[in-house]
Amino acid sequence: MFIRTTHPDMSDQTTFDENMFVVSSGYYNLKTKNLSCTRPNGRNDYFLYYVLKGKSRYVMNGEECFAEAGDVVFYNIYDSQSYSHLCQYHSQIYWAHFNGLVAAPFLQELKLTKSMKIHTEANISIYFENILNELTFKKKLYFGAAANNLASILIAISRELEKKTEGEAKFDYVISLMHSLENNKMTLMEYASLCGLSKSQFIRSFTDYTGMTPMRYKNNIIIKDAQWYLLNTDLAINEIAAMLKFDNVYYFSNMFKKHTGLSPRQFREKATF
Numbered sequence: 001m002f003i004r005t006t007h008p009d010m011s012d013q014t015t016f017d018e019n020m021f022v023v024s025s026g027y028y029n030l031k032t033k034n035l036s037c038t039r040p041n042g043r044n045d046y047f048l049y050y051v052l053k054g055k056s057r058y059v060m061n062g063e064e065c066f067a068e069a070g071d072v073v074f075y076n077i078y079d080s081q082s083y084s085h086l087c088q089y090h091s092q093i094y095w096a097h098f099n100g101l102v103a104a105p106f107l108q109e110l111k112l113t114k115s116m117k118i119h120t121e122a123n124i125s126i127y128f129e130n131i132l133n134e135l136t137f138k139k140k141l142y143f144g145a146a147a148n149n150l151a152s153i154l155i156a157i158s159r160e161l162e163k164k165t166e167g168e169a170k171f172d173y174v175i176s177l178m179h180s181l182e183n184n185k186m187t188l189m190e191y192a193s194l195c196g197l198s199k200s201q202f203i204r205s206f207t208d209y210t211g212m213t214p215m216r217y218k219n220n221i222i223i224k225d226a227q228w229y230l231l232n233t234d235l236a237i238n239e240i241a242a243m244l245k246f247d248n249v250y251y252f253s254n255m256f257k258k259h260t261g262l263s264p265r266q267f268r269e270k271a272t273f
Contacts (some may be wrong), residue, residue: 008021013195017045020103023099023137024135025095030090041080042075043097054085060115060117072093124152134149159266179221
């Protein structure tokens, strides 16, 4: 078993409560003995640990769960804590306690307002190592540097909460294709196929996601692009229609007038006055 723990010198600062600061931090490399801890009433600070390798058993909200590589377990202030890092998996664990007056509003902004487990693909071990080094060697401004690395950890795991579902990511990809002139002639069936959906399922799900049907969404993009070219270039209307992948300039003009109430020529002329 290898254990490394660090903490700041309290005499170094006189305004702890005015900032978010690292109370203590550490690293465990377990090979022969589990490391367990139970705090029925929690602590008067925030606590998180990160499983770099191996497995950890923990209790949260009365339920026993497991955390594996890439998982972060976060305990809110005063929440009951119970965990055991398991040596049979050669577990490697980073951890940190932190507090400060700005901690609560910062965590609220990050939506880390309750005890939870979050999985992250981010390489946050480097931030823990930086904290350990800052609190070990205590060079100039180490206190703030440790807090900055802690903030990077919290931001990284908060971003995991904001990640889109696989389905949402596919819709975002479709939207990016709609914005691309090269893919302007793709059909609804082709979009649906990219999302692994039938045409009707795609229309319904896309509408739920964006608030408008796929064709309306795509047509709005086309009209906005057309307006930009009409206002910012000297291109002829048939040239703009061709750029937007219209085979027929009359179809383009009719579609433009349907959405704006003006023909492309009228729109351009009105904008010059």
